[in-house]
Amino acid sequence: MELPLPETLRRLRAHTEEPDLNPQELAAETALPVDTVRALLRGETLPPDTVDQRVCWRVKTLADAYLVQNEKRTGDLVAAVAERLGISEVWARKLLKGEKVPSVTFLRGLVDFFEVDGGEAFFTAPASEALNRVLQNRLRKYETPMADPVQVLMERYGVVAADLRHHGSMTPEQLETLLAGVIRSVMPTEGDAPR
Structure with a gap:
């Protein structure tokens, strides 16, 4: 809840x-x-505000932030969004400037383009x-901190996913020692020169 x-x-x-x-x-x-x-x-x-006002403001805010973070020109962003959404550049420019409200389909495309968490609600929520x-x-x-030592180690070392086929064959401590050793063995040390 x-x-x-x-x-x-x-x-x-x-x-x-x-x-x-x-x-x-x-x-x-x-x-x-x-x-x-x-x-x-x-x-x-x-x-109070309206859903349309929220959506327009947040699209414009994301577009502005995208331009700064990616050091892109407005025209590049407009072209990329137009291509992604399958719309004209004129329409894409109006969306990105917060002048037009995107349809639900376009909103889904903007969620994917800007990679925002929360789906369409990112744009529509109060x-x-x-x-x-x-x-x-x-x-x-x-x-709710992570208690699983494998998950903690994976996060610490930047491992995205792992499949441990022998579930329950080791104690958590043994598994942690094993994984830490394996991960350390493949991680470059500070003295290693790039090859």
């Missing part, structure tokens, strides 16, 4: 201080204005829900 934003904030603040509540970082993750994030963190109620989704992900790392 999803917690309401005030409860998520209360519980998160009990575990951490500012690093998980940085308004600029949260604004970037949610495609919300920094002032909106700050107001929500203070517990303020926001003025600001409090969008912020709450991100904060709950942060809260989970404190309240």
Whole structure:
């Protein structure tokens, strides 16, 4: 069950201080204005908005951030989105400038293009829900830490997936020792020169 934003904030603040509540970082993750994030963190109620306003703002925000992060020109982004969505560049430019509301089909394409978490709800959810989704992900790392030593090691060493065929044939400690040794053996050390 999803917690309401005030409860998520209360519980998160009990575990951490500012690093998980940085308004600029949260604004970037949610495609919300920094002032909106700050107001929500203070517990303020926001003025009502429409789904269309949210979608247009968040698409524009993502497009602007994409251009900065990828050092691309607007025309390059417009062409890429137009090709991905199968629309004209004129229509793509209007979408990316926040002047037109994308259809559900185009919204799904934008989710894929910008690789956002949360699907279409990333664009359509009210600001409090969008912020709450991100904060709950942060809260989970404190309240439901990984207990599986294999998963912990895989995360520590950047391993994406593994299939251990002999389930239960080793104790967790033996498995951790084995995997740590294998991973260390293939990881370059600081003194190794690139070949």
